[in-house]
Amino acid sequence: MIAYILRRIAQSVLVMLVVALVSFSLFRFVGDPVATMMGQEASQADRVALRERLGLNDPVVVQFAVFIGRAATGDFGISYRLQQPVMELILSRLPATLELALISGVLAFVLGVSLGVYTALNRRGWLSAAIMSTSLIGVSLPTFLIGVLLIWVFAVELQWLPSFGRGEVVTIGFWRTGLLTESGRASLVLPSITLGLYQMTLIMRLVRAEMLEVLRTDYIKFARARGLPNRAVHFGHALKNTMVPVITITGLQLGSIIAFAIITETVFQWPGVGALFINSVQFVDIPVMAAYLMLIALIFVVINLVVDLLYYAVDPRLRVDRANARH
Amino acid sequence: MNRLARAWDSDLAYSFRHSPVAVVAAAVSLTIILAAVLSPWIAPHNPFNPATLVLMDGFTPPMEPNAFTGNVYLLGTDNQGRDILSTILYGARLSLFVGFSAVLFSMVLGITLGLIAGWRGGWVDSLLMRIADVQLSFPSILIALLIFGIARGVIPPAYRETMAVWVLIVAIGLSEWVQFARVVRGAAMVEKSKEYVQAARVIGVHPARIVATHILPNVMGPVLVIATIGLALAIIAEATLSFLGVGVPPTQPSLGTLIRIGQGFLFSGEWWIILFPSIALLALALSVNLLGDWLRDALNPRLK
Amino acid sequence: MTAPLLSVRDLKVTFPTRRGLLTALDGVSFDIAAGEVLGMVGESGAGKSLTGAAIIGLLEPPGRISGGEIRLKGERIDNLPPEAMRRVRGRRIGMVFQDPLTSLNPLYTVAQQIIETIRTHSDVSEAEARRKAIALLDRVGIPAAARRIDDYPHHFSGGMRQRVVIALALCVEPELVIADEPTTALDVSVQAQIIDLIKEICAERGASVLLITHDMGVIAETADRVAVLYAGRLAEIGPVRDVILNAEHPYTKGLMGSIPTLTQESDRLVQIPGAMPRLNAMPPGCAFNPRCAHAFDRCRSQRPDPIDRPGNRQVACWLHAPEAAHG
Numbered sequence: 001m002i003a004y005i006l007r008r009i010a011q012s013v014l015v016m017l018v019v020a021l022v023s024f025s026l027f028r029f030v031g032d033p034v035a036t037m038m039g040q041e042a043s044q045a046d047r048v049a050l051r052e053r054l055g056l057n058d059p060v061v062v063q064f065a066v067f068i069g070r071a072a073t074g075d076f077g078i079s080y081r082l083q084q085p086v087m088e089l090i091l092s093r094l095p096a097t098l099e100l101a102l103i104s105g106v107l108a109f110v111l112g113v114s115l116g117v118y119t120a121l122n123r124r125g126w127l128s129a130a131i132m133s134t135s136l137i138g139v140s141l142p143t144f145l146i147g148v149l150l151i152w153v154f155a156v157e158l159q160w161l162p163s164f165g166r167g168e169v170v171t172i173g174f175w176r177t178g179l180l181t182e183s184g185r186a187s188l189v190l191p192s193i194t195l196g197l198y199q200m201t202l203i204m205r206l207v208r209a210e211m212l213e214v215l216r217t218d219y220i221k222f223a224r225a226r227g228l229p230n231r232a233v234h235f236g237h238a239l240k241n242t243m244v245p246v247i248t249i250t251g252l253q254l255g256s257i258i259a260f261a262i263i264t265e266t267v268f269q270w271p272g273v274g275a276l277f278i279n280s281v282q283f284v285d286i287p288v289m290a291a292y293l294m295l296i297a298l299i300f301v302v303i304n305l306v307v308d309l310l311y312y313a314v315d316p317r318l319r320v321d322r323a324n325a326r327h
Numbered sequence: 328m329n330r331l332a333r334a335w336d337s338d339l340a341y342s343f344r345h346s347p348v349a350v351v352a353a354a355v356s357l358t359i360i361l362a363a364v365l366s367p368w369i370a371p372h373n374p375f376n377p378a379t380l381v382l383m384d385g386f387t388p389p390m391e392p393n394a395f396t397g398n399v400y401l402l403g404t405d406n407q408g409r410d411i412l413s414t415i416l417y418g419a420r421l422s423l424f425v426g427f428s429a430v431l432f433s434m435v436l437g438i439t440l441g442l443i444a445g446w447r448g449g450w451v452d453s454l455l456m457r458i459a460d461v462q463l464s465f466p467s468i469l470i471a472l473l474i475f476g477i478a479r480g481v482i483p484p485a486y487r488e489t490m491a492v493w494v495l496i497v498a499i500g501l502s503e504w505v506q507f508a509r510v511v512r513g514a515a516m517v518e519k520s521k522e523y524v525q526a527a528r529v530i531g532v533h534p535a536r537i538v539a540t541h542i543l544p545n546v547m548g549p550v551l552v553i554a555t556i557g558l559a560l561a562i563i564a565e566a567t568l569s570f571l572g573v574g575v576p577p578t579q580p581s582l583g584t585l586i587r588i589g590q591g592f593l594f595s596g597e598w599w600i601i602l603f604p605s606i607a608l609l610a611l612a613l614s615v616n617l618l619g620d621w622l623r624d625a626l627n628p629r630l631k
Numbered sequence: 632m633t634a635p636l637l638s639v640r641d642l643k644v645t646f647p648t649r650r651g652l653l654t655a656l657d658g659v660s661f662d663i664a665a666g667e668v669l670g671m672v673g674e675s676g677a678g679k680s681l682t683g684a685a686i687i688g689l690l691e692p693p694g695r696i697s698g699g700e701i702r703l704k705g706e707r708i709d710n711l712p713p714e715a716m717r718r719v720r721g722r723r724i725g726m727v728f729q730d731p732l733t734s735l736n737p738l739y740t741v742a743q744q745i746i747e748t749i750r751t752h753s754d755v756s757e758a759e760a761r762r763k764a765i766a767l768l769d770r771v772g773i774p775a776a777a778r779r780i781d782d783y784p785h786h787f788s789g790g791m792r793q794r795v796v797i798a799l800a801l802c803v804e805p806e807l808v809i810a811d812e813p814t815t816a817l818d819v820s821v822q823a824q825i826i827d828l829i830k831e832i833c834a835e836r837g838a839s840v841l842l843i844t845h846d847m848g849v850i851a852e853t854a855d856r857v858a859v860l861y862a863g864r865l866a867e868i869g870p871v872r873d874v875i876l877n878a879e880h881p882y883t884k885g886l887m888g889s890i891p892t893l894t895q896e897s898d899r900l901v902q903i904p905g906a907m908p909r910l911n912a913m914p915p916g917c918a919f920n921p922r923c924a925h926a927f928d929r930c931r932s933q934r935p936d937p938i939d940r941p942g943n944r945q946v947a948c949w950l951h952a953p954e955a956a957h958g
Contacts, residue, residue, distance in 0.1 A: 015461060030480035136620065140613040142563045144570045144583075145605055148590055152601075156593055218733035224689055225728075226748045226799060227721030236747070240738050256466040263468070266571050267590075278571055281476040289476050300464055316783040317737055 012301040019297035023290035024067045076291035081283045086291045097272030104196030105254040112200040116207025138201040147194040147267035164269040195264040211242045251307030342625040352617035366416035374409035384408035403599040421581040426562040432500030437507025445515025459505040467502035474498040514546040548626040555619035582608040635662035643698030653910045656863045668840040670854030678863040679843045683809045688716040722752045725800035729812040731792035735784035742780040752803040767798045790821035809841045862918040869944030879946040
């Protein structure tokens with residue numbers, strides 16, 4: 001168990017190092033940081049001094065080590081565009097993105113699993129056919145179009161819900177939350193549906209496919225042959241087995257919600273890290289791009305780790321060492 | 328071989344004729360593709376020739392005569408008096424160009440890397456597949472954005488406009504190669520271990536020949552499926568990037584750019600500026616997706 | 632003579648396909664007396680497993696019983712509503728599947744699976760069900776049953792798992808046990824033990840057994856009577872000794888020729904030339920006629936029905952028709 005966790009953590013660290021290398025290369029080799037930071041009218045002497053100060057004359061390996069050391073303490077330098085520390089920028093915008101991602105993640109998971117189970121159990125029903133066809137439209141519908149459509153219907157025509165921003169926020173420590181005010185919650189509705197819909201369709205289709213697969217297995221047939229009621233067979237036996245592979249993939253899906261938030265945040269002018277990233281891409285604001293990349297990678301790695309541990313908790317077959325110890 | 332190919336064809340043709348969804352999807356996507364390709368000849372206006380634009384015609388609703396000029400446009404005009412139908416046709420042309428090019432690029436890249444990984448094995452294989460794994464765990468839109476950002480940093484500002492479309496193609500193509508590589512790698516590994524291939528290698532048949540005669544024909548089906556679904560993905564990716572404002576330049580709008588422009592007029596009531604490009608994009612993406620879905624089922628009945 | 636425990640009359644199972652209706656079982660009739668072991672043999676695809684599935688009411692859709700009837704103690708069970716049939720399964724008819732590795736749900740302990748089954752069919756407390764389960768596991772030969780009961784299926788070897796499967800099939804004391812190739816997936820060394828176990832434990836409880844296998848050797852050692860299926864039709868049925876020593880159907884003779892015996896000094900096994908016809912390409916007349924060395928005109932035009940023969944036997948072959956002058 002411990003060895004397993006350690007191995008997974010080692011792998012995660014390796015992935016982070018690779019991503020750090022990409023980030024560092026961005027930083028070091030894309031564009032000239034000195035030119036970008038000082039503008040046209042700086043003197044040659046100033047440039048040389050800045051090069052020295054930034055450590056750009058050191059060997060690349062040393063620079064990379066310094067980069068990692070700084071990154072580990074959250075120091076990604078100053079944004080070229082906004083002239084503010086990158087970490088400060090990201091931290092001030094992170095709560096908005098996390099709240100949005102969390103709500104849409106829960107939405108996608110709960111709806112996705114329920115609809116997936118329903119369509120698998122009622123494979124030949126008309127409602128299942130309707131849900132499946134709709135889901136195909138959902139997969140083909142670009143996220144931004146869903147957002148625009150929702151804005152048009154619910155904000156412009158019906159005027160039920162706000163179409164941009166977070167509404168009123170309450171600050172708790174460094175965390176600015178929109179969950180505690182009515183306008184904040186109303187503002188969350190359309191963006192979280194937009195963000196969650198695509199993931200929901202994916203989860204639903206996955207759950208359906210896995211569940212159909214499980215329903216064909218011998219142990220389900222044997223459970224039926226023992227006269228267990230449908231409810232026990234479907235929800236006790238089939239669903240639990242379905243969830244084992246679903247957890248892994250769903251975990252990764254939920255991770256990508258944070259990345260997909262880029263699009264939703266742009267559509268709804270949501271003040272999160274995704275919108276920050278888009279602006280940094282447009283203005284080639286390398287420090288922000290590099291930091292965002294590291295942040296996303298970190299979130300992915302952590303989710304991966306959690307998912308693996310969950311998997312371990314759900315599937316007894318993986319707990320082999322404990323069993324061996326007992327016999 | 329020829330007879331085999333024909334039998335395969337006819338099975339596929341049979342399944343196609345008996346799937347109304349596939350027929351409709353094929354009809355819709357072909358219509359859009361044809362209209363887009365022929366847009367310079369069939370579009371009622373050239374929306375990007377400033378000389379023919381009448382600013383007075385701006386904001387003409389669909390099928391209604393303009394208040395000042397009395398001109399009627401089937402789908403209305405935008406703020407600059409550009410005919411929406413024409414902008415859609417030209418936009419779809421660009422979207423499709425980027426989509427097809429990106430898929431072609433990722434296909435060539437994916438097949439090549441997949442063959443190398445599967446055939447060579449060893450550390451080359453592990454390295455490529457590791458990269459593929461890491462890339463797969465990130466959403467492709469993020470990869471594309473990143474590549475786009477890097478390209479912007481590398482390319483001097485003067486060339487950014489003209490290079491934008493190519494950067495977009497590379498960015499989308501690079502974000503989609505993994506699927507191709509995986510399928511081809513699997514097939515290459517299976518074939519490589521077969522006795523006749525071993526024998527062919529022993530008697531000195533060039534690997535390129537073995538690849539061309541044995542491996543590629545085997546992966547044609549899956550590659551076609553991935554390419555079709557990949558086309559839908561690439562079209563959506565292009566639209567998304569352009570919508571986010573990091574795609575094609577506004578002087579050369581694709582469907583995504585048109586939607587981005589149209590979003591600004593949603594609140595002032597000019598709904599047609601955004602609605603029609605959106606419908607065009609959805610019809611295109613959905614029909615290509617449905618075709619891909621059908622193709623996957625038709626080539627692999629077990630997956631149903 | 633008392634009424635049979637199970638009586639199958641003219642059982643017909645069909646599958647609708649794109650190219651028309653496939654008849655997988657056609658007019659199969661047999662009885663199983665209380666406490667009797669009926670062996671059922673035939674090649675794969677002959678319809679053995681389908682017969683078992685039809686009796687326990689678990690045909691895979693779109694397959695369905697389209698004719699005939701199945702009676703358990705005189706009561707029809709082939710047309711029971713699903714809920715009533717569910718209560719028959721496990722409670723009155725138990726089933727042992729082929730592959731013990733896939734018959735048990737990997738995510739639940741043996742205790743959970745047995746207790747769930749017992750409590751589905753009888754109103755006993757958890758503790759009482761657990762006591763019963765341990766006693767049963769002990770009976771089927773699981774060493775240290777009281778401790779092993781809380782293990783997961785993957786902790787057991789194949790043979791041990793099949794013992795668990797037998798315990799599960801028998802935990803509510805059914806009157807009939809259908810064992811579908813119960814030893815095929817097992818190591819040769821444990822096959823005999825498992826067969827003996829099934830026979831003993833069913834004899835103890837007075838349960839009848841329908842033993843489905845393609846292994847004539849197993850039938851010879853275990854069954855009281857044997858039914859031979861060929862291409863979805865009953866070829867021959869009778870007491871095991873008589874059928875083995877003196878087969879009347881040419882197909883059965885061929886089948887017997889394929890059992891190796893220690894006493895027989897033959898250096899090769901007799902093989903029946905040709906293959907069983909596919910269901911969508913059944914020959915007119917007797918299904919076996921294309922492979923039969925004794926076939927004559929009538930065999931090619933008219934289908935033989937089972938004919939009563941002396942010694943409580945039946946055979947579906949024109950060679951044995953009273954008016955036949957051939958042979």
